[in-house]
Amino acid sequence: MAHLCQLALSHWLSYGLVLSFTCLSFYGLMSFGGASPDINLLSDSYFYELLGFTLKQSLLSALLSVALAIPVARALFYCPKLPAKRWFLAFCLLCFVTPTLIVITGMVALLGRSGLLTPLLNQLTENDWNLYGLEGILLAHIFLNTPLAIRSIWLQLSAIPETSWRLAAQLKLSPWQRFKTVEWPVLRQSSAVISGFIFVLCFNSFAVVLALGGGPSSTTLEVAIYQALKYDFNIGEALTLAWSQLLIAGTLYAVMTRFGTLSWQSVDNGNPHSPPQPSRQKANIFKLIYLLSWVLLLLPYIALLPGLLDYTPRWQDLSMITRPAVISLGLAFVAAMMAMGIAYLLLQPIRTAALQQKEQQQFWLETVATHTLITPAMVLSVGLFVFLLPKVDLDRYGIIAVVILNTLLLVPFAIQKLKPRVLQFDQQYDRLVRSLKLNNRHRWRLLWPFIKPVWLSTFGLVFVLGLGDVAIFSIFGNTEWTTLPWLIYGFAGSYQLAEASAASFLLLLICALILFLLERTQTRNTVRVEHS
Amino acid sequence: MMKKLFTGLLLSSATTLHAADLTIYTYDSFVSEWGPGPKLETAFEQECQCDIEFIAVEDGVSILNRARIEQARTKADVLLGLDNSLTEITREAKLTQPHNISLDPISAHLNWQDDTFVPFDYGYFSFIYDSEKIQQPATSLKALIESEASVIYQDPRTSTPGQGLMLWVKAVYGDEAPLAWKQLASHTVTVTKGWWEAYSMFLKGDADYVLSYNTSPAYHQVAEQNSQYKAARFSEGHIVQTEVAAISAYAQNPALAQQFLTFLISPKAQSIIPVTNWMLPVIDDVPLPEAFDSLIKPETIGFTAEQIAKQRQQWIREWRTSAN
Numbered sequence: 001m002a003h004l005c006q007l008a009l010s011h012w013l014s015y016g017l018v019l020s021f022t023c024l025s026f027y028g029l030m031s032f033g034g035a036s037p038d039i040n041l042l043s044d045s046y047f048y049e050l051l052g053f054t055l056k057q058s059l060l061s062a063l064l065s066v067a068l069a070i071p072v073a074r075a076l077f078y079c080p081k082l083p084a085k086r087w088f089l090a091f092c093l094l095c096f097v098t099p100t101l102i103v104i105t106g107m108v109a110l111l112g113r114s115g116l117l118t119p120l121l122n123q124l125t126e127n128d129w130n131l132y133g134l135e136g137i138l139l140a141h142i143f144l145n146t147p148l149a150i151r152s153i154w155l156q157l158s159a160i161p162e163t164s165w166r167l168a169a170q171l172k173l174s175p176w177q178r179f180k181t182v183e184w185p186v187l188r189q190s191s192a193v194i195s196g197f198i199f200v201l202c203f204n205s206f207a208v209v210l211a212l213g214g215g216p217s218s219t220t221l222e223v224a225i226y227q228a229l230k231y232d233f234n235i236g237e238a239l240t241l242a243w244s245q246l247l248i249a250g251t252l253y254a255v256m257t258r259f260g261t262l263s264w265q266s267v268d269n270g271n272p273h274s275p276p277q278p279s280r281q282k283a284n285i286f287k288l289i290y291l292l293s294w295v296l297l298l299l300p301y302i303a304l305l306p307g308l309l310d311y312t313p314r315w316q317d318l319s320m321i322t323r324p325a326v327i328s329l330g331l332a333f334v335a336a337m338m339a340m341g342i343a344y345l346l347l348q349p350i351r352t353a354a355l356q357q358k359e360q361q362q363f364w365l366e367t368v369a370t371h372t373l374i375t376p377a378m379v380l381s382v383g384l385f386v387f388l389l390p391k392v393d394l395d396r397y398g399i400i401a402v403v404i405l406n407t408l409l410l411v412p413f414a415i416q417k418l419k420p421r422v423l424q425f426d427q428q429y430d431r432l433v434r435s436l437k438l439n440n441r442h443r444w445r446l447l448w449p450f451i452k453p454v455w456l457s458t459f460g461l462v463f464v465l466g467l468g469d470v471a472i473f474s475i476f477g478n479t480e481w482t483t484l485p486w487l488i489y490g491f492a493g494s495y496q497l498a499e500a501s502a503a504s505f506l507l508l509l510i511c512a513l514i515l516f517l518l519e520r521t522q523t524r525n526t527v528r529v530e531h532s
Numbered sequence: 533m534m535k536k537l538f539t540g541l542l543l544s545s546a547t548t549l550h551a552a553d554l555t556i557y558t559y560d561s562f563v564s565e566w567g568p569g570p571k572l573e574t575a576f577e578q579e580c581q582c583d584i585e586f587i588a589v590e591d592g593v594s595i596l597n598r599a600r601i602e603q604a605r606t607k608a609d610v611l612l613g614l615d616n617s618l619t620e621i622t623r624e625a626k627l628t629q630p631h632n633i634s635l636d637p638i639s640a641h642l643n644w645q646d647d648t649f650v651p652f653d654y655g656y657f658s659f660i661y662d663s664e665k666i667q668q669p670a671t672s673l674k675a676l677i678e679s680e681a682s683v684i685y686q687d688p689r690t691s692t693p694g695q696g697l698m699l700w701v702k703a704v705y706g707d708e709a710p711l712a713w714k715q716l717a718s719h720t721v722t723v724t725k726g727w728w729e730a731y732s733m734f735l736k737g738d739a740d741y742v743l744s745y746n747t748s749p750a751y752h753q754v755a756e757q758n759s760q761y762k763a764a765r766f767s768e769g770h771i772v773q774t775e776v777a778a779i780s781a782y783a784q785n786p787a788l789a790q791q792f793l794t795f796l797i798s799p800k801a802q803s804i805i806p807v808t809n810w811m812l813p814v815i816d817d818v819p820l821p822e823a824f825d826s827l828i829k830p831e832t833i834g835f836t837a838e839q840i841a842k843q844r845q846q847w848i849r850e851w852r853t854s855a856n
Contacts, residue, residue: 211722495752
């Protein structure tokens with residue numbers, strides 16, 4: 001019993017931990033010079049223009065990304081034997097984690113004024129094609145987020161139990177009825193959750209919005225926060241903006257993710273899925289969709305290749321890059337491991353609440369557990385910086401803050417991906433586990449094989465996400481610890497654009513390698529589970 | 533395994549850090565391997581027989597912000613890498629002290645008489661164009677703004693060159709600035725967060741002109757033997773960005789700090805800075821690569837640091853409502 005209490009304690013401590021850093025950062029900002037939120041800002045029309053544009057672009061990005069993802073996810077689901085499907089799924093993760101620096105360059109190289117595809121687009125639009133503006137922002141956001149939505153919706157479709165399909169067949173449902181009763185509830189739920197998630201990510205978008213937005217009318221709240229904190233050092237204004245963001249992004253996220261019900265979470269027997277065979281014509285359409293998505297997702301990367309030709313490899317560059325690459329890998333690995341651990345602890349009370357069907361409680365627990373997703377990262381890091389600087393030698397220990405803050409920002413991603421699988425386990429096995437009176441160790445031994453594939457792919461995701469950090473490093477890092485992304489920004493900031501694109505390419509290769517390796521172990525594992 | 537890795541990493545950093553005789557806050561690219569930092573460090577340490585340490589933050593504004601947060605607890609003896617738009621705010625925040633060194637070596641045309649801030653390099657904000665594409669570049673800011681040539685510049689809310697253009701337009705147009713912004717917006721490709729996004733878009737061929745420095749062509753000539761990129765000289769004059777250093781109000785070692793500032797404007801340091809930081813030297817007769825001779829040498833216009841500190845917010849508001 002005492003052991004159980006200790007366990008429960010560690011779960012609640014994890015909540016205390018994630019909350020305390022956010023509180024400390026707000027405290028740090030508010031205590032500095034006794035700043036309090038500046039409410040004058042709320043009567044400035046600029047604030048509402050910002051907000052309006054932020055909402056517009058993030059809602060559109062989320063809806064378009066999901067709308068485009070659904071047909072692709074269905075194609076993947078209905079045609080399980082598509083060639084290179086495993087690679088495609090890993091590639092989807094890669095697109096999602098591609099650093100904005102590379103996305104911007106890729107988009108410009110592909111669709112900018114001298115872009116590879118621009119002559120074609122000019123013909124189609126009678127010379128009216130212009131990347132810059134809302135369309136550019138949406139294109140970049142769609143490129144970044146649709147792949148994640150594809151994966152996530154495909155996973156949920158795959159979790160539809162065999163029995164549902166069999167039942168639909170026995171009842172002789174027409175394809176449309178089958179779609180409505182079997183597929184639609186799943187699609188609705190997963191699309192709602194993933195669009196809420198993408199909405200928040202785009203709400204916080206910054207460099208992409210400015211670079212491709214075309215002018216000051218394309219500005220997000222995040223830019224205002226950056227300006228207030230960095231250039232004006234106006235903490236009052238930054239606080240008002242941060243609270244607005246928490247309130248607005250938080251509420252909308254909650255509404256969007258609550259839109260879906262939990263109907264899809266029924267028993268999954270773990271057998272290989274055999275969805276209904278699509279007709280030949282439909283199968284061909286699915287194959288076409290699949291092929292098209294490969295091409296479209298690859299294009300921005302292909303457009304980067306000509307830029308690499310400007311670069312002549314030099315021996316000293318290699319030595320300059322090795323150390324930052326190793327440091328990046330080390331830091332991201334530690335942050336990802338910690339994020340996975342904390343996410344697992346945070347999930348425990350959520351599991352209990354879900355099992356007891358305490359929806360309210362579950363909702364609040366999830367809100368707290370994932371709140372760093374909607375907290376402006378700039379506020380979090382600057383606030384903590386202000387708080388820690390007088391107390392800790394940050395030139396020596398700042399790197400610990402880099403790891404911790406990265407961990408905190410990765411936790412919501414880990415939770416978002418792990419949660420469905422863990423809850424699914426409970427739905428399926430909780431009664432059994434309890435009736436067998438299994439102890440924690442045995443429970444874990446049951447749970448682990450069940451979640452392992454998802455755990456590994458989630459780990460891969462947060463690992464490579466952590467690899468791309470520059471925002472936090474720019475505040476807490478120092479030259480002793482230069483990471484690969486920071487080195488890239490260093491190159492780019494001092495005319496060495498060819499070196500920057502070469503180093504970006506290397507970063508991308510490292511990310512790809514990690515994701516593909518993990519994807520391989522994951523498929524091997526699933527195969528083993530399926531065969532045993 | 534994780535723990536081991538982490539402690540390993542920690543130890544490796546602890547051994548490289550030690551208390552130095554002189555601590556200098558600067559920005560990151562200044563101390564990068566290709567920046568002036570490492571060479572200046574070697575040269576000065578030889579001269580003073582002491583140990584100096586650079587602590588690098590993201591950029592010039594971050595130096596000010598850090599000093600502002602730390603106040604008396606700061607480790608900094610010298611703040612290096614603020615620019616002329618920040619000097620007044622820094623002075624008002626009482627973060628610096630008079631340098632008490634002779635400014636005689638400073639070139640007369642810079643007309644520098646500040647008892648607190650010592651300039652170490654400067655450059656003119658300029659529009660860069662590709663001379664293979666444009667044979668007759670704009671000769672004035674007005675001509676550029678009234679033309680239809682595509683332009684990329686940086687956001688004055690997030691970048692120093694962007695703020696430079698804001699001052700430039702204000703200096704040339706005065707109360708007519710909103711109209712000028714509107715006109716410029718009609719042929720602006722995009723406005724980016726920072727310098728490199730704009731510059732790399734320009735190199736990819738996305739605009740006829742990009743806002744940068746008059747020294748940018750020197751980089752292409754020296755490092756790439758490429759002379760196709762040129763800066764357009766505008767008849768109204770250009771806004772100058774002067775990078776400065778100052779002694780912290782809380783310096784542990786003000787005498788050594790003074791010695792460092794004197795070193796910074798010595799021929800030795802001044803010959804290192806231009807070819808590593810890609811800016812112009814602040815003293816006369818510095819031997820420089822030929823590429824520097826062909827750079828444009830425009831007139832200067834602009835505002836005093838006091839005016840900038842007072843009006844910046846208002847001007848940014850003007851920009852963001854009219855540049856649409």
